[in-house]
Amino acid sequence: MKHRMTSAAFKEVKKRPGVMLAYFLIRRALKPTCQFRGGAAGLMIVIVDKSWFPRFERAGELLFSGQARAFFNAETSMHRVVSKQFGSKKAVGLDLLTYNAQTIVLTDNIEALSPSVRIAADATVxxxxxxxxxxxxxxxxxxxxxxxxxxAEAVAGEDWDMIEALVCRYSLADVNFETLHMAKDSNASEGPRLSELPGFEPVREWVSKLATDLSAWRKKSLAWSALDKAALLAGPPGVGKTMFAKALAAELGVTLVSTSAGRWQSAGDGHLGNMLRAMQESFHEARSKSPALLFIDEIDSVGNREHRSSLNAFYETQVVNQFLELTSTAADWPGVILLAATNRPGDIEPAIFRSGRFEQYIELGLPASDERAAILAYHLGSISPELLTPLTEHLEGLTPADLERLARAAKRVAREYGRNVEFADVEASMPALTKLDDASLLRIATHECGHALVAIASRFVDIVTVKLKDTIVEGSLQSAGSVTCDFKEHALPTEQFLRAKIRIALAGMAAEDVVQQDRSVGGAGILGSDLDEATRLATRMVVSFGMGDSPRFEIDYRRVNESYRPPGHLRSEVDRILREEWHRAKHELNKHRGKLNELAAKLVSERQLKMRN
Known part of the structure; x- marks a missing residue:
């Protein structure tokens, strides 16, 4: 292997800075090998960036010959450069028994090469x-x-595309590396930044720390290993997980590489090899575009080795194993941030949550009243959140996607009148409201005061605030009442504390049963309802906290959601806890039935009450 190039070759390569740089880099990579140092025969696999592949081919030939024009004949030459890109159908014609030759096999992914070539390699760099x-x-x-x-260090820290764009620019004095991503032809420059969007409160602390650490890494003052650079988002459809990924990439100034488990499964004819290849390509694309955010939607579809499905066990195990290997490996790739999303965290392989993979687990729920107004105002673009609050306070249960749809409807109304959107257009686009009759108001007041009385009696609550309104969205299961409990601080919740929370959640329905001898659908039927909260908490007590009949652990408490179904023998323990707290709530309310009726009548009259322990 030549260590110097001829003057003619040097004269030519000076005209091609990209090839010259590739020559420097491939030379550095091969320098530790005995083929480079001592001219020994052997096969060397060289893994390079896909976008610079042609440059590295030329550089490899130049390194072998030192000539301006280098051609290698497999039959006559002692040197040879062959190449195989990932996904290419091109066959690599190699005689692995050519004992006296030096051969470079150039590839952008080791998986593109056959096992025999990988085994035969004296060096892989x-x-x-x-x-x-x-x-x-x-x-x-x-x-x-x-x-x-x-x-120079800032340029070296960019991805290959940006290095190509900057390396021969005459002056870089006016380049702002903090906002350099805005010049890239990538998804990172599309759409708003996270700081410009309302909502997403549960995830903002993680983003803030990541942005600070990423800036320090770019300035070479923090090692990549020090960053918390992988998170998993869980939440129902429509809460904005995909929008968050785009906004996060824009906020951090990185390239967005967006994919999903479904997209991997649909690659080629769907066979295992195609699925694994598509998965690898997504990870390596993010690495080649570093700094980049790899967003993986539908991560629950990757599979779970605990499901033990005899029909798909081999396929699912192979997919999960490779995904775990890739996520562990990617943790060491400088500039690669991982973000995954799911509607069904209970179906995710437990190993995905382990240290070194998706350590940050963040739940995105439905927006609160003030967030709903801010989200609607953002999509309208011309009306303040304060003006919209009277409209959005009735929209419990709506997702950010639902609010965006309402904004589109209001704009459509405005277009029909040939004007910019006005408050009247938004009002006309709101869901129809139903005014409650006196009997329904009293029932709802009884329900809410039941929560309040049992909360105060539990001794775990200092102050309870109860509110009542006289309208609800037509056809919905939302409540016209609300209760806010100020729980005493508990750094380590006990079994009695958790049981009290279940009892308080069930007390609304129990109050209706005590006073009206009949229960409505209020407090049940939807995610986030009283019954959902009580059931989920009782389930966590049994399957996660060891508070059932046996002190056992079944599943991480964070994975107990609407998609999780405990085994039958554990479900009976959950039912027992719910029954016990249901009867305790009814017993407490029967003792204070007069007080319950008095408070309900007062709430109907005043629409808001505050109770203290």
Missing amino acids: TVEKPTARHLNAVRKLALRPCLDATT
Whole structure:
């Protein structure tokens, strides 16, 4: 292997800075091998960036011969460069028994090569990005001014596309590396930044820390291993998980690589090899575009080795194993941030949550009243949230996607009148409201006061605020009442505390049963309802906290959601806890039935009550 190029080759390569840089980098990667140091025969696999593949092919030939024009004949030459890109149908014609030859096999992914080629390789190296010294050497040969150390390191930290764009730019004095992503032809520059969007409160703390640490990493003052750079979002459809991924990429100034388990499964003819290949391509695409955010939707579809399905066990196990291997490996790839999303966290392979993978688990719920107004105002673009609050306070249960749909409807109304959207257009687009009759108001007041009385009696609550309104969205199961409990601080909740929360949640329906001897659908039927809260909490007590008949652990408490179904023998323990707290709530309300009736009548009259322990 030549260590020097001829003057003719040097003269030619100076005209091609990209090939020159590739030559420097492939030379650095192969330098530790005995083929480079001592000219020994052997096969070397060199893994390079896909977008620079042609440059590395030329650089490999130049490294072997040192000639301006280098052609290698497999029959006559002692040197040879062959290439195989991932996904290519091209066959690699290699005689692995050519004992006296030096051969470079160039690829963008080790999986593109057959097992026999991988086994035969004397060395496998990965060509890393250039250093500041490499960049300045190329700039000097290209008759460009040398960069100062800080600027050169900043360029070296960019992805291959940006290095290509900047390495021969005459002056970089006016380049702002904090906002450089805005110049990229990528999804990172599309759409609003997260800081410009309302909502997403549960995830903002993680984003803030990540943005600070990412900035420090870009400035070379923080190691990549110090960043918390992987998170899993869970929440019902419509809460904005995909929008969040786009806004996060824009906020961080990184390229968005968006994919899903469904997209991997639909690759090719859906066979296992195609699925695994598509998965690898997504991860390697994110690595090649570093810094990048790899967003994986429908992560629950990757599979779960605990499901034990005899029909798909082999397929599912292979998919899960490769996904776990890729996520662990990607944790060491500088500049690659992982974000996954699911509607069904209970179906996710438990190993995905382990340290070094998706350590951050964040639940996105339905927006509160003030968030609903802010989200609707954002999509309207011309009306303040304060003006919209009277409209959105009736919209419990609506997702951000539902609010965006209402904004589109209001704009459509405005277009029909040939004007910008006005408050009247928004009002006309709201769901129809139903005014409650006196009997329904009293029932709802009884329900809410039942919650309040049992909360105060539990001794775990200091103050309870109860509110009542006289309208609900037509055809919905939303409640016209609400209760806010100020629980005493509990750093380590006990079994009695958790049982009290279940009892309080069930007390609304229990109050209706005590006073009206009949229960309505209020407090049940939808996610986030009283009954959902009580059932989920009792389930966690049994399957996660060891508070059932046996002190056992079945599943992480964070995975107990609407998609989780406990085994039958544990479900009976959940039912027992619910029955016991249901009867305790009824017993407490029967003792204070007079007080319950008095408070309900007062709430109907005043529409708001505050009770203290």
